[in-house]
Amino acid sequence: MRRYETFVIIDPDLSQDQRKPLINRVEELITQxxxxxxxxxxxxxRKLAYTIKKKGRGYYVRFDYxxxxxxxxxxxxxxxxxxxxxxxxxxxxxxxxDLEKLKEEKAxxxxAxxxxAxxxxAxxxxAxxxxAxxxxAxxxxAxxxxAxxxNxxxxxxxxxxxxxxxxxxxxxxxKTDEDVPSSETEDxxxxxxxxxxxxxx
Numbered sequence: 001m002r003r004y005e006t007f008v009i010i011d012p013d014l015s016q017d018q019r020k021p022l023i024n025r026v027e028e029l030i031t032q033x034x035x036x037x038x039x040x041x042x043x044x045x046r047k048l049a050y051t052i053k054k055k056g057r058g059y060y061v062r063f064d065y066x067x068x069x070x071x072x073x074x075x076x077x078x079x080x081x082x083x084x085x086x087x088x089x090x091x092x093x094x095x096x097x098d099l100e101k102l103k104e105e106k107a108x109x110x111x112a113x114x115x116x117a118x119x120x121x122a123x124x125x126x127a128x129x130x131x132a133x134x135x136x137a138x139x140x141x142a143x144x145x146x147a148x149x150x151n152x153x154x155x156x157x158x159x160x161x162x163x164x165x166x167x168x169x170x171x172x173x174x175k176t177d178e179d180v181p182s183s184e185t186e187d188x189x190x191x192x193x194x195x196x197x198x199x200x201x
Contacts (some may be wrong), residue, residue, distance in 0.1 A: 003038070003066045003094040003102075006075055009058035009087040012045050019059065022084055026063055029074055035067030036099060038106060052086045066097055 008026075010019055023040065030037045043060035052058065063075075072090055079088040 001036075001066050001068065001097060001099055002092060003064075003097045004072055004090055005065075005093055006063045006072070006088060006090040008061050008063075008079055008085050009048070009052065010061060011053075011084050011086060012055060012057045012059050014059070014084060018084070022082065023061060025078065026075060029078065030063070030065045030067060030071065033067060033071040033074060035065050035071045036102065037063070037065045038102065039064040055086060058086050064093075066099060066102065 006026075010022060023042075027037055027040060029035075039062075041062040041064065043062060045057055045059050048056055048058050065071075076088065076090060079085040
């Protein structure tokens, strides 16, 4: 069994849904004709070196597979009659391959890719959880600060009330002293002063 790769340039005006059946058909052909699909490599849309069927761009797909000559002939026949395929080319990669070893390598690569995907998902979930925790902490901090501000305001108001209560009696006394007429003050002073006694002759 030999290893091949076939490149196909698909009409870039097709949507993903229109391209998918063409790609799936090639993958089915490889399976039906006892081949082994190593990889379907989607390169995406690229600029062409020259115009093909009045198109300046093309959508590139590479099929890496193992099989015999009849499989390659069938794939190329399919692309010849398919209007959506602008151009195709098949290259022989290896004359003789160890299919079992290749299958093991593919399985290992898929397992590694799956592990990487799981790790990335876990990392993303952890990042989301950390962001949520940070936002929650920030909200709680803001609420605490608001409560502390309100408590401080209440405390300031209470202190002001206490100061007013303490100042009130002193102000009242000062006011009382100011309100007493000067004549009354003089009379009380006269009462306190002892009058001189007259001695009898």
